[in-house]
Amino acid sequence: MKREFTPARLDVAAFAEADARLSGQGSLDEYARLAAEAVEADDPGAVAWEAAGEQRQGAAGRAEPWLHLHAEAALPLICQRCLAPVRTHLEVDRWFRFAPDEDTAAVLDEESEEDVLVLSREFDLPGLVEDELLMALPITPRHETCPQDVPLSVADPDFEAADKERVNPFAALAKLRPGKPK
Ligand SMILES: [Zn+2]
Secondary structure (H helix, E strand, O other): OOOOHHHHHHHHHHHHHHOOEEEEEEEHHHHHHHHHOOOOOOOOEEEEEEEEEEEEEOOOEEEEEEEEEEEEEEEEEEOOOOOEEEEEEEEEEEEEEEEOOHHHHHHHHHHHOOEEEEEEEEEHHHHHHHHHHHHHHOOOOOOOOOOOOOOOOOOOHHHHHHHHHHHOHHHHHHOOOOOOOO
16 A cells, blocks of 8 residues: 655655655745745746655664655746846755764764755655755856846946955955955
């Protein structure tokens, strides 16, 4: 019999043991923290994800639950060059390894390349999807080629200069340290 899993309250160990899969897709509005980063646009944005469980042999011979997550989102952000909305694509593709408790997770996290999370019988999978997509947000979203009829684009040299400083905060910091070579 196939077992049903609930994304918002996922029994991670059982999910991994069953090699189960879950997927979801919906509007950006369902992800409040991510939606807060987006701007108003005709196309409000969307999120899609897929998770797969897998059980692996741990160091102590104990079965260790792993989870693979693939998530994508498209959302309107503000282009830092022309200040118009730019539809931005985010993608996350990574493995997570689960430890039985906080202490073990901290130790494993030191020695492993993957992210280590604490095992839960009620794991918030959509919360993880949202966390990961938030981390994938670009620091300075930009059009590949900005729309041409944007009034602020290249005309104003002060604006261009201000834009450059915003893009590189370290340049501004360097100016405050007189001893540093340029
Ligand atoms: Zn632009």
